[in-house]
Amino acid sequence: MNLSLQTLLKQAKEKMGSCTHPMVREKALETIRRAYAEGIFVRITEGYRSHARQNELYTQGRTKPGKVVTNARGGQSYHNYGLAVDYVLLSPDGKKALWQVNSDWRRVAAIAKSLGFEWGGDWQTFKDYPHLQMTDGLSLVQLRNGAKPNLGESAASKKAPIADIQSTLVSRYGFSLKIDDLFGPETKQALLKAYQTELNKQFGANLVVDGVWGPKTSAASVTLHPGARGNLTWILQALLYCSGFDPQGMDGILGEKTVAALRSFQRGSGLKVDGLAGVATFRELFK
Ligand SMILES: [Zn+2]
Missing domain, CATH: 1.10.101.10 (PGBD-like superfamily/PGBD)
Structure with a gap:
C-alpha cells in the first residue's frame, strides 16, 4: 500500500521538531504536499540540529570512523539555527529511501525553490543535494551574533x-x-x-x-x-x-x-x- 500524505506530514513534523523555524517548517510541509500531488514521496530527514549534534557529526570521518558528512562544526550550519532541512525521496510504500538525484529529485528542489528555499544542489563548490535552506540573506556570522531572519511572506517567493x-x-x-x-x-x-x-x-x-x-x-x-x-x-x-x-x-x-x-x-x-x-x-x- 502507498504511504499516505498524512503519514509523510506527520513524520516530517516529528523530524523537524519545534526548533525549526515556523516558516521553514510550513514551506517544507507544502513541498511535501505538492510533490505528493505529483506522485513523488518526500521524507524530511533532518531539520534543526543542535550545536552538540553538529560537532558530533563533524567528527565522523575525521576522528571517528565513517564517511565525512559535513564540513561544518557547531554553529557553522544553517541547520543549527533551524533554517535548513534535508530531504530524500521514498519508494511509494515508504520502505526504501531513494538517493538517486534524478528528475523527481530535481522536481522536488524546483518546488521548494518556488516556495522560497535555496537548494544545496545549486551550489558551485560543494553540492549538497538533500539540503534546503532559507536564510533571509543572513550569514552564519550574523546568526551567531544573534541576528534573526525575517521570513515573512516577502521572503518566501509567491511565484507559481x-x-x-x-x-x-x-x-x-x-x-x-x-x-x-x-x-x-x-x-x-x-x-x-x-x-x-x-x-x-x-x-x-x-x-x-x-x-x-x-x-x-x-x-x-x-x-x-x-x-x-x-x-x-x-x-x-x-x-x-x-x-x-x-x-x-x-x-x-x-x-x-x-x-x-x-x-x-x-x-x-x-x-x-x-x-x-x-x-x-x-x-x-x-x-
Ligand atoms: Zn542540510
Whole structure:
C-alpha cells in the first residue's frame, strides 16, 4: 500500500521538531504536499540540529570512523539555527529511501525553490543535494551574533511558474485545464496538444490534436536550435521546468540558460548531449 500524505506530514513534523523555524517548517510541509500531488514521496530527514549534534557529526570521518558528512562544526550550519532541512525521496510504500538525484529529485528542489528555499544542489563548490535552506540573506556570522531572519511572506517567493504555464495553455490554445500550480498528466497532455497545434500551424503537419505521442507526431517533430524563438521554444521551456530542469525564464527564446537546462536534461536521461531539441528529446520530455 502507498504511504499516505498524512503519514509523510506527520513524520516530517516529528523530524523537524519545534526548533525549526515556523516558516521553514510550513514551506517544507507544502513541498511535501505538492510533490505528493505529483506522485513523488518526500521524507524530511533532518531539520534543526543542535550545536552538540553538529560537532558530533563533524567528527565522523575525521576522528571517528565513517564517511565525512559535513564540513561544518557547531554553529557553522544553517541547520543549527533551524533554517535548513534535508530531504530524500521514498519508494511509494515508504520502505526504501531513494538517493538517486534524478528528475523527481530535481522536481522536488524546483518546488521548494518556488516556495522560497535555496537548494544545496545549486551550489558551485560543494553540492549538497538533500539540503534546503532559507536564510533571509543572513550569514552564519550574523546568526551567531544573534541576528534573526525575517521570513515573512516577502521572503518566501509567491511565484507559481506551473500556474503561469497552465494559464498560458488556457489563454493561448483555449484548452480547459485546472490552474492548480501542480504538474500532472493533464498539464503534460495539454503541452503535447500545444506542441501538435504548433506543428500544424507552423509546418502544416496535419496532426490530430489529441495529446497522444504517436508515430505521426514523431515523424512531424522538428529540431529547435539555439536561438530559436516562438511558441515551440516556450513549450520546450515549460517541459524542462516541469521536469525539474529550470531554464530560468519562459521567454520563448532558446538562449544560453535554456540550452544549459536542456543539456542537463539530456545528460540525466541518457540522451545525446547536444543542446538541440529534436525528436528524441521531445519524446523523452513528453513521457
Ligand atoms: Zn542540510
